[in-house]
Amino acid sequence: MVNEALIGVVTVTFNSASVIHGFMDSLLKQKHRAFILYVVDNASSDETLPYLAEYPDPRIVIVRSSTNVGVAEGNNIGIRASMKDGCTSVLLINNDTVFDSNLLSQLESRLQTPGCDMVVPKILYFDTPDRIWAAGGYFSRLEATSRHFGYGKKDDGRFDQSRSVQYSPTCCMLIKRAVFEQIGLMDANYFVYFDDTDFCCRARRHGFGIFYLSSARVWHKVSSLTGGGESDFTLHYYTRNQVYYVLKHLPRWQWLYYLLFFQARIFAKYILLSRKLTALWLEEKAFFAGVSLFYSRRVAD
Numbered sequence: 001m002v003n004e005a006l007i008g009v010v011t012v013t014f015n016s017a018s019v020i021h022g023f024m025d026s027l028l029k030q031k032h033r034a035f036i037l038y039v040v041d042n043a044s045s046d047e048t049l050p051y052l053a054e055y056p057d058p059r060i061v062i063v064r065s066s067t068n069v070g071v072a073e074g075n076n077i078g079i080r081a082s083m084k085d086g087c088t089s090v091l092l093i094n095n096d097t098v099f100d101s102n103l104l105s106q107l108e109s110r111l112q113t114p115g116c117d118m119v120v121p122k123i124l125y126f127d128t129p130d131r132i133w134a135a136g137g138y139f140s141r142l143e144a145t146s147r148h149f150g151y152g153k154k155d156d157g158r159f160d161q162s163r164s165v166q167y168s169p170t171c172c173m174l175i176k177r178a179v180f181e182q183i184g185l186m187d188a189n190y191f192v193y194f195d196d197t198d199f200c201c202r203a204r205r206h207g208f209g210i211f212y213l214s215s216a217r218v219w220h221k222v223s224s225l226t227g228g229g230e231s232d233f234t235l236h237y238y239t240r241n242q243v244y245y246v247l248k249h250l251p252r253w254q255w256l257y258y259l260l261f262f263q264a265r266i267f268a269k270y271i272l273l274s275r276k277l278t279a280l281w282l283e284e285k286a287f288f289a290g291v292s293l294f295y296s297r298r299v300a301d
Contacts, residue, residue: 004034005108007174008082011095012040012074017047019221023095024055032104036061036085038078039095042068070191075170079185083177090177092170096221098126099172106216107174117208118175120168121216122150122159130155133220136165136212139201144246144258146197149212160214168210170196172218179208189297193234194241201249235279236286239266243290248297262287 009027013020027037039052039062052062063077075092082090089111091104103121110119123134135150146167150159173196183202186195200210223234239262246258266287270280 004032005088005112006086007032007035007104007108008078008085008087008090009035009037009104010040010075010078010082010090010092011037012042012071012078013044013048013052013095014042014068015044015046015048016095017044017051019096020048020051022098024052026098026100026103028055028057029101030104031101032108035059035091035104036082036087038063038081040074040077041065042070042074070188072186072190072192072195073188075195076185076188079180083180088177089174090180091172091174093173093218094171094220096126097123097172097218099218103216103218106213110211110213110216111174111176115209116211117179118168118173118203118210119213119216120165120173120210121218122155122212122214123169123171123218123220124155126219126221129219132159133222134169134171135159135214136163136210137167137169139166139197143261144250145194145242146200162214163212165210165212166204167197167200168212170199171220173210179203182206183208189244189293190241191237193237194245198245198248232282235282236289239283239286240290240293243287244293247291247294 011023037060039060041049041062041064043065049062049064052060061081063081065074065077069077079090089108091107107119107121110116120136122132125131125133132150132153132155134148137146137148140147148169149165153159183206187198190198203210243259243262247255250258266280266283269275270277
């Protein structure tokens with residue numbers, strides 16, 4: 001352990017009692033022993049904190065927030081603590097995941113190779129472990145979003161080539177501290193969703209690279225804590241944050257195209273998919289909330 005690099009493992013909990021045991025059991029079995037786990041709890045009202053108390057490991061640091069500050073700012077709290085404590089890298093990881101005992105050692109070993117600033121594993125569905133959720137990812141200019149390589153596809157060897165990628169979700173991402181020192185932390189305005197897209201976009205502009213390591217694997221209980229892709233929570237934050245992301249990162253001359261595209265998509269889902277009027281109204285409010293967020297941020301800056 002003396003010669004191992006110290007990793008700050010950051011996870012954000014919010015009513016995570018149903019998944020936390022699997023995550024903790026996976027982490028505490030790691031062969032790479034030099035890590036500090038920073039659990040940032042966003043005011044959980046379930047058994048999350050009592051369950052965490054069952055693990056008397058000195059490497060566990062629990063930071064309790066009196067309110068739900070979101071995933072982005074929750075990660076920031078853990079990142080700041082990691083850097084203050086001298087960690088050489090930070091692993092951002094969801095606690096609705098399980099993984100093998102060699103995950104940290106695999107990721108850290110690859111991070112030490114020249115030109116590697118961030119490294120991510122192959123992420124598979126927990127319920128269907130032969131299906132891929134993310135094998136790295138890329139930016140879609142047409143839709144102004146990020147996409148996963150291999151999404152929903154069978155893990156049959158097609159995505160076993162390790163390589164550099166443009167993007168990957170921060171469901172599990174090991175990052176050198178130098179990246180944060182140069183580009184800053186997560187943008188807390190996102191709260192949840194698109195914060196990782198924003199971060200990867202900024203990192204790429206500064207010349208930092210992401211490496212997809214196919215031999216490292218994580219199993220993800222997708223949407224287990226957010227209600228799924230069509231919940232009101234997800235619809236609001238995904239729509240709001242995509243609008244905010246476009247206004248923040250793309251040139252003004254492209255704004256009209258994307259904003260009209262988003263509006264057309266909202267109404268197309270309502271008409272073609274026979275969605276309820278309440279869902280249409282929810283996304284419309286979220287659309288204008290994204291515009292408001294961007295301009296309020298500019299005023300604050």
